[in-house]
Amino acid sequence: MGVVEIRDLSFSYPSGRPALHSVNLTVGEGEFVGVMGPSPSGKSTLAYCIAGLIPNCIEGEMRGSVVVDGLDTREHTIAELSRRVGIVFQDPEAQLLELRVVDEVALPLENLGLPPEEIRERVREALEVVGLRGYEERCPTELSGGEKQRLAIASVLALRPKVIVLDEPTANVDLKGTAQVYETLRLLNREHGLTVIVIENRVELVRRYAERAVLIRDGRIVADGPADEVLSDRPLLERLDLESPPRAQAQERREPSGRFESCADPELIRFENVTYRYPDGTVALRGVSLVVSEGERLFLMGENGSGKSTLVKHMNGLLKPTEGRVLVNGVDTRECPTYKLSRVVGLVFQNPAHQIVGSTVYDEIALGLRSRGLPEERVREEALRVAKAFGLEDKLDMIPEELSTGELKRLMVASVVAMRPKVIVLDEPMTGMTRAHSRRVLDSVLSVLGHGVTLVAITHDPVLAMEYATRVVLMSGGRVVAEGEPELVLGAPEFSQYLEEVEVVSGV
Amino acid sequence: MVFRYGGTTLVHRLDPRAKVIWLVSLMVVALVVIDPLYLLPPLAFTVAFLALSRVYVLKEFHSKWVMTALVGSTVMLIIFNGLFAAIEVRGGTALFYISVFGLKYPITVEGFYLGLGAALRLLVMMLSFLVVAFTTYPRDLANSLERVGLPYKLTFIIALTFRFIPLLEEEGRRIVDALKSRGYRGFEEGGFAERLKAYSTLFTVLIVNSLSLVRRVGVVLEAKCFGSSPRRTSLREYRLRPADYAVIASSLALLAAYLVLRCCLGLGWLEYAHGYV
Numbered sequence: 001m002g003v004v005e006i007r008d009l010s011f012s013y014p015s016g017r018p019a020l021h022s023v024n025l026t027v028g029e030g031e032f033v034g035v036m037g038p039s040p041s042g043k044s045t046l047a048y049c050i051a052g053l054i055p056n057c058i059e060g061e062m063r064g065s066v067v068v069d070g071l072d073t074r075e076h077t078i079a080e081l082s083r084r085v086g087i088v089f090q091d092p093e094a095q096l097l098e099l100r101v102v103d104e105v106a107l108p109l110e111n112l113g114l115p116p117e118e119i120r121e122r123v124r125e126a127l128e129v130v131g132l133r134g135y136e137e138r139c140p141t142e143l144s145g146g147e148k149q150r151l152a153i154a155s156v157l158a159l160r161p162k163v164i165v166l167d168e169p170t171a172n173v174d175l176k177g178t179a180q181v182y183e184t185l186r187l188l189n190r191e192h193g194l195t196v197i198v199i200e201n202r203v204e205l206v207r208r209y210a211e212r213a214v215l216i217r218d219g220r221i222v223a224d225g226p227a228d229e230v231l232s233d234r235p236l237l238e239r240l241d242l243e244s245p246p247r248a249q250a251q252e253r254r255e256p257s258g259r260f261e262s263c264a265d266p267e268l269i270r271f272e273n274v275t276y277r278y279p280d281g282t283v284a285l286r287g288v289s290l291v292v293s294e295g296e297r298l299f300l301m302g303e304n305g306s307g308k309s310t311l312v313k314h315m316n317g318l319l320k321p322t323e324g325r326v327l328v329n330g331v332d333t334r335e336c337p338t339y340k341l342s343r344v345v346g347l348v349f350q351n352p353a354h355q356i357v358g359s360t361v362y363d364e365i366a367l368g369l370r371s372r373g374l375p376e377e378r379v380r381e382e383a384l385r386v387a388k389a390f391g392l393e394d395k396l397d398m399i400p401e402e403l404s405t406g407e408l409k410r411l412m413v414a415s416v417v418a419m420r421p422k423v424i425v426l427d428e429p430m431t432g433m434t435r436a437h438s439r440r441v442l443d444s445v446l447s448v449l450g451h452g453v454t455l456v457a458i459t460h461d462p463v464l465a466m467e468y469a470t471r472v473v474l475m476s477g478g479r480v481v482a483e484g485e486p487e488l489v490l491g492a493p494e495f496s497q498y499l500e501e502v503e504v505v506s507g508v
Numbered sequence: 509m510v511f512r513y514g515g516t517t518l519v520h521r522l523d524p525r526a527k528v529i530w531l532v533s534l535m536v537v538a539l540v541v542i543d544p545l546y547l548l549p550p551l552a553f554t555v556a557f558l559a560l561s562r563v564y565v566l567k568e569f570h571s572k573w574v575m576t577a578l579v580g581s582t583v584m585l586i587i588f589n590g591l592f593a594a595i596e597v598r599g600g601t602a603l604f605y606i607s608v609f610g611l612k613y614p615i616t617v618e619g620f621y622l623g624l625g626a627a628l629r630l631l632v633m634m635l636s637f638l639v640v641a642f643t644t645y646p647r648d649l650a651n652s653l654e655r656v657g658l659p660y661k662l663t664f665i666i667a668l669t670f671r672f673i674p675l676l677e678e679e680g681r682r683i684v685d686a687l688k689s690r691g692y693r694g695f696e697e698g699g700f701a702e703r704l705k706a707y708s709t710l711f712t713v714l715i716v717n718s719l720s721l722v723r724r725v726g727v728v729l730e731a732k733c734f735g736s737s738p739r740r741t742s743l744r745e746y747r748l749r750p751a752d753y754a755v756i757a758s759s760l761a762l763l764a765a766y767l768v769l770r771c772c773l774g775l776g777w778l779e780y781a782h783g784y785v
Contacts, residue, residue, distance in 0.1 A: 057730040079736030087731055094724035097732075099513060099671060103647050106743040113737030120743060137514060141674070155732070280567065318685050337696035338688040347689040353717050354679070355686040357709050371691045416690065 002026035003162055003195050004050055004085075008064035010219075011045055011054060015402075019045035020219040022064065029162065032189045032196045034206030034227060037216035038241040040404040043199045046216070047167045050197060051087035052078055069162050079112060085163040086156030090171050092148035096140040101132060104140055105155045112159075126154040129192070130184050144304075146170075146177020150184055157188070163195040164188070170205075171432030174304040175460050182209050201434050203242055207231050215240060244436035247467040265293035268423055268454055269315055269345070273324035276310055276478075284310040286478040287324070292423065297455040299465040299486075302475035308458045311475070312425050315456065316345040329422075346421030350428045352400075352408040356415070361387070361403070362396040364411055368419035382418065389444045390414040406437060413441055417448050424449065426457040435461060442468055462490055510674045512568045513645045518751065519561035520643045524652040526752035530557070531640045533759035537766045538632040541776030542784055544621065546769070547628040553762065554635045563642040577634060582627040589623025590615060593780065600780070622781055646670035652746045660740055668725075676718065683713050 004027040012018040019042040027033055037043050048054045052073040055062045066073045069084040089095045098104040105126050109119045127133050130150040135143070140151055149169050156164055166185070170178040186209055188194040200206050206213050206227055213230040215223040217240055223230050230236075237243035269292040276285040284307045292298055292315075300308045313319040314326045317333035326333045329344050349355055358364030365386055369379045387393045390410045400408060409429050417424060424445060430438040438461065446453065459465060465472050465486055472489040474482040482492045489495060514520075519527075537550045563569050593616070600616035607613065650663035687709060688695050694706025748756075769775045 051731065053727060053731060057727060077736065078730050079733045082731070082733050089724070089728065091724070093675060094721055095728045097668060097671060097725070097728070098647060099645055100647065102743065103645075108732040110741050110743060111733040111736055113739045113741050116741055116743055116745065119741065123743065139514075159733075313685070316689055318688060337693075339691050339693040339696055342689050342691040349682070349686050349689075351682070353720070354682040354713070355690070357687070357690075357713055368690065419691065 003029040003069050004197070005067040006049070006064070007067075009046075009049060009066060010063040011042075011049065011060055013060045017402075018219060019060075020049070023219070023221055025214065025221065025224070027163075027195060027197060029195055030189070030193045031212055032185070032210045033198070033212045033214060034210035035197065035199045035214045035216060036201055036203075036206060036240070036242060039201075039406045041216045042219035043216055044167050045219075047087060047165045047197070047199050049073070050163070050165050051085050052076070052081040053087065056081075082108065082112075082159050082161065084161055085165065086159055086161040088149065088152045088156060088164065088166040088169050090168045092140075092145065092152060092172070095152050096148060099139050099141075100136070101127070101138050101140060101143075101151060102136045104151055105158050108155060109158055122158045122160070126158040129157060129188065130154045131180075144177055145173035146180040149173055149177070149181050153181070153184060153188075157194075161194075163197065166196070166198045168199050168201070168432065170200075176303070178205070185209065201242060201432075203231055203237065203434070215242075238436070241436050241440075242434050244439050246463075247439065265295055267291045267293050268329060270327040271311075271314070271324070272327070274314060274321040274326060275323040276314070276319060277322045284478050285314075285321075288478070288480055289324075290473065290480060290483075292454060292456060294422070294454055295452050297468055297470045298457075299469035299472045300456065300458045300475060301460065301462070301465060301472060302481075306475040307478040308475055309427055310478075312347065312427050312456060312458065315423070315425055316341040316347050318347070342421070343419070344421060345423045345425060346416040346419055347425045348413050348416045348427060348429050350431055352405075352412040355412050356400050356408065358415075359399060360396065361392055361398050361400065361411055364400065364415045365392075365418050368415050368417075372419060386414050386418045386448055389448045390417075391440070391444075406433065409433065410441060410444070413445065417445055420449065423454040423456060426455070428458045430457075430459060430461075430464075435463060438464055439467070466490065510568050510571065510677075511641050511670065512563075512566050513643065515561065515563075515643060517561050517643070519557055519639065521751075522643075522755060523746055523748050523752040524644050524649045525656065525746070526748065526755045527640045527644055528649070528653070529756050530759045531636050533763040534636040535633050537763055538629045540766050540770045542622070542625040542629060542778055542781050543776050544625045544628050546766075546776040547625060547632060550632050550762065550766075551628055551635075553758075554632050554639065557639045558635055561639055561643050563639060566642065569638070569642065574638065578631070581630050581634070585627040585630065586620060586623035589626055590620040593619035593622050618778075618780060622778055625778065625781070626784065648744065648746070651742050651744060654740075655746060661735075664734075672721075675721075676714070679717060680710065680714055683710055683717075687713075 004025070006023055006025040009020055009023040011020040023046065035043050035046065045054065048058055049066050050068065052068070054060065055074055056078050068081060071081060071084055073081060096104055098107060102123055105123045106119050109122060127136065130153050132147065132150055132154060140148060143151065153164070170181050173181065182205060185196050185198065189196045198210065210227045212225065213223070213227040214221060215230060215236070223233070223236060234243060238245070271288050271290040274285055274288045275283065277283050288311065300311065302308055310319060314321060314333065315328065317328070317336060317338040320334050328341055333341065356364055358367055362383055365383045366379050369382050374382065384393065387396055390413065392407065392411060392414060395403065395407065400411065403411065413426070413429055430441060433441070442464070445455065469486045471483065472486045473480055474489055474492070474495055476494070482489050482494045534550050534554060538547065541547060558564055600614070600618040602614040602616055605612045605614055646667035650667040653663045654660050684695055687706065692706045692709065694702040694704070766776070770777065
């Protein structure tokens, strides 16, 4: 008898979209389970079912049963279940509601009406376990991504549950934070016997931390077993889009264009000794000089806070240098508004929620095409072509809310690619994607814009950089600390410390 | 709009209830008089708290929105009253005349005096609000208002609002960046139609995102056992200490004094302050 017993569980959302089909799963006490699958596969729905949010507060039709530590989720309220099972969500913004760390952890206990002395004791203990002692009076919004998620874990732990379910807890967290979160989970699992069920799509993480892997596709379990075993089945992982065969390295594929090397590549973007200070006084760039030439594929790497995002925001004039200057196509960005520069430099951000404005997938892609002044029949043609390249051709009439996160991100990239900018800049839209998915996005960009397009991308994945980059720039503390061909930079001493952090997540 | 709450000064440590009574008293006092002379005592009371709390050293206090509100409204009220109160001020002392369509229009000392009064009033209200807003955690305010008998659902929403205002601001900035990058012209230049298009897109996206945030927060609240116990407890304890009683007593005394001044003795008002209440 497991601590979680799922029998013949099926669920469909009010929109009619079925999410789970007769799922059977037993999780024993003290297990560390990684649940994986291409989105939308029903993974999150499964997490909500285990935590009792389905059927207690998320609407839809549920059949079958979920029993957690002897309690049937259909017969018990969330408050009763919360002492057996807790859930941590993907985005910290919606789940941290307080302005002081202690209050955040205390909130559910206060809602349950526990006596103040007991609340104090449990809060102290929970913060201790996740390593956030000394942060009591800090504001959660000031914490790093990894600290925020550890705080969310603490607020669940304070209820002293037997099972913790986490729904892609590190999708928006940097590498260092991801490692911290997983080390905390390992500690809880090994030292405190907590049962951990984590929805996670990065193979390396599951392989490293989980004992058991459960693979889901289209609401059905397709594989279940020891993590090492399940995750060594490469054909299966490739079918589920969790892995893809490694690519030839950029070096080799660059050869054909080598012919043009004799005539110097015209430069598209030039940074001249750029320093940038934010209004609050933080200096994010310190004397950066950099040239992006036509046809190159430049990958920016470095820790969070090293200035990568600030740098790319200078490329289309969203930020103007405090000192020095930036030339795009020979024009000083201080003299040209961003909307004009956007025709030369297409910038894609991390979060689709900020960027997607169309009412349907087709509208979203067509928006960029119309701004290029194409006649309507050409718009139709082009939109179809772009949609096809990004695997969205059968979703053209859907509204963006109906898409999965992965599809939304592809749509976001597609809609900027449709504008056919000379330079496409990707500010981490691939964060939280599997490497297979990232490869697909990059391949789609190259197939639509041609292999000669100029690409600037921010990534933490050295494998992707090796495969796609013609040049890698490593940043630290607002400065460029190393740059050059991928092999050289990735082997540079400046890189080794950064690589140690990356290693946990990317498995190189 | 970003506040910063933490601190260890006397004002920070006052009970939220004492601060609310202090704030409400000062607001009412500022509304019952308009003569600048009579506004000096409440202004002094406010400035004393401002000085004690030391919130004026915070960079959030020096942010654009706070400074615009404080300086902008003061200057505007003095100038506008100075220029336009002349119609109401009969037989005032003319400083100089301007001619409008050949008519001589007086600019009077009284007009500026009234303007000064109106500006001081607003200053008292804004500064006292800022002192409380910058020294009181919304959670503490909510908890102590709950003690006084306000429903928890209401006080919780107040606390939550303060948490989400900075988030929405940040969200708005990111959407503007993304839209500019997609070639929306109206944020940088262009005519009325262009600007309308850009900003209506911004607000549509912002509203859609906020609704989705509300949905997610709803689920989170459920997971945090919101409303599961009729007897909610609190980690923090709120007790009135001597300093709190002193603040409450002095605030109420000031309030009573001003009500007597205005209502019984008829002092503190200016007879030409038409259009003011």
